[in-house]
Amino acid sequence: MEQLLGVTDGTLPNTVFCLLSPDGKTKLTRPTRGPSIFRTPENMAVQMKRLASRYKPAVPNSFVAPVPLVDRVDLAMNVAASDNRPLVVFYHPSSADLKMLVESSRPIVWDAELAGQFMYAATSSKEDLKAMVNASGDAGVYIVEPDEYGVSGKIVRHVEWDEVADSLNRELLRALVKFEPFQKNHQQHIRDGYVFGIEWETIVPESDPMSVQAKRRFKSRFNGMD
Amino acid sequence: MRFGMCLLPLLTLLVGMPPVDAEENPAVRIVWHANLEKGLALAKQTNRPVFLVSGAPACLGVPGIW
Numbered sequence: 212m213e214q215l216l217g218v219t220d221g222t223l224p225n226t227v228f229c230l231l232s233p234d235g236k237t238k239l240t241r242p243t244r245g246p247s248i249f250r251t252p253e254n255m256a257v258q259m260k261r262l263a264s265r266y267k268p269a270v271p272n273s274f275v276a277p278v279p280l281v282d283r284v285d286l287a288m289n290v291a292a293s294d295n296r297p298l299v300v301f302y303h304p305s306s307a308d309l310k311m312l313v314e315s316s317r318p319i320v321w322d323a324e325l326a327g328q329f330m331y332a333a334t335s336s337k338e339d340l341k342a343m344v345n346a347s348g349d350a351g352v353y354i355v356e357p358d359e360y361g362v363s364g365k366i367v368r369h370v371e372w373d374e375v376a377d378s379l380n381r382e383l384l385r386a387l388v389k390f391e392p393f394q395k396n397h398q399q400h401i402r403d404g405y406v407f408g409i410e411w412e413t414i415v416p417e418s419d420p421m422s423v424q425a426k427r428r429f430k431s432r433f434n435g436m437d
Numbered sequence: 438m439r440f441g442m443c444l445l446p447l448l449t450l451l452v453g454m455p456p457v458d459a460e461e462n463p464a465v466r467i468v469w470h471a472n473l474e475k476g477l478a479l480a481k482q483t484n485r486p487v488f489l490v491s492g493a494p495a496c497l498g499v500p501g502i503w
Contacts, residue, residue, distance in 0.1 A: 212473060212491060231487040235477040239486060262486055269484035276479060281471040286494070290471060292501040293494040327466030360501035361494070387463055395502060404499030411500035413493060426497045 230259070233266055275317045280331050284339040287332035289411065292361025294330065295392040299383070301333040302340060303350040303372055309335045312372055316352070319380045328387050329354075352379055354386045359393050359400070360409045405430050 212227075228246050230239040239262050240248065249255035281287035284300055291298040301316065303309035313333050320331065340346035342363045343355050350372040355364035367389065368382045404410065469490075470476035480487045496502050 227489070227491040229489045231480075231489055233480045233484045233486055235480060235487060259488070266484050266486055269482065274483065276483075277475070279468055279470045287471075289494045289500045293503050296466075321468075327468045328463055330471075357501075360499070362500060397496070397502060400502050401497055401499045404501070409500065410498045411495035412498075413495070422497075429497050 230262060275321055278313050278317055278320045278331050278333075280313070280333050282332075284332045284334050285342060287330050288342055288355070288357050288364055289361035291330035291355075291364075292357040292359065295395070297329050297367070297386055297390050298355040298357055298364060299329045299331045300340070300343065300353040300355060301331070302335070302337075302353060304335055304337065306335045308350070308372070309333055312350075312352070312375065315375055316379060319375075319383070322380060325380070325383050325387070329383065351375070352382075354382060356390060359395065360404060362409060401429060 226244050227242055228240075228244065229242040231237065232239060246255055249258055278301075281290055287298055287300070299320075301309060301313050303312050319325065320329075334340070337348050340348060340353070343353060343366050344363060346353065346366060347369065349369065352370040352372070352375060353366050354368040354370075356367055357364040368386050370378050370382050467488075470479065477487065479485075492503050494500060494503060
């Protein structure tokens with residue numbers, strides 16, 4: 212991504228916003244920390260539509276995109292908690308059957324009422340279900356409400372793998388109606404995270420000295436560590 | 438500020454995204470593709486431009502918040 216955005220290795224900012232051409236090679240906007248370059252949401256919509264109109268869609272309207280899976284269940288749980296959304300986990304011990312399960316769910320996931328409302332992950336490892344309280348281990352689709360920190364989740368519904376076509380749409384809509392997002396206070400969330408020892412280690416170790424120092428400062432302020 | 442963290446690329450393709458209406462329940466939301474390679478491959482396949490946002494699902498090492 213550093214190459215893509217034209218920044219020096221190791222200097223990618225924590226948040227980056229950019230519009231790119233369909234081949235991902237040409238920047239259509241200058242990379243920035245956020246979309247504030249557009250000034251207003253209305254202008255952003257106008258500019259995005261203008262840029263999109265340059266490219267003719269290469270697929271028919273009937274095209275259904277793949278299920279937007281997050282790479283790992285634990286990461287998906289964290290992302291779902293960060294976005295304050297419920298999580299859907301596809302599980303089947305057979306990789307081939309898991310693939311079929313996910314593929315058969317495509318049209319449901321992209322249903323207009325459901326698109327964008329859930330995070331998705333898929334796994335064939337029963338071990339990955341451990342963070343989901345009382346997971347039966349049965350193959351199928353688990354609809355999960357993550358805890359505030361996204362380290363565990365409560366299963367609110369389970370759809371058996373052979374009932375997906377008949378029931379998944381209905382069960383997702385029901386789960387959505389019942390879902391109540393957390394009211395999070397940023398400062399309080401971080402303070403409580405340190406108090407209760409809930410931390411997230413990134414795959415790539417944090418290297419920026421300013422960020423590392425800030426983390427240390429926050430920790431010592433909230434729980435006297437360091 | 439620079440971060441050497443594992444950033445999660447969030448992409449969406451510019452295809453008919455309806456505007457968010459705060460009055461709607463549930464609100465209309467963006468569908469994010471949380472894998473850079475897969476998102477870029479889909480953009481190429483569909484010839485749709487890419488809306489790229491990166492972020493870490495943790496603030497100061499605490500998960501559950503951007």
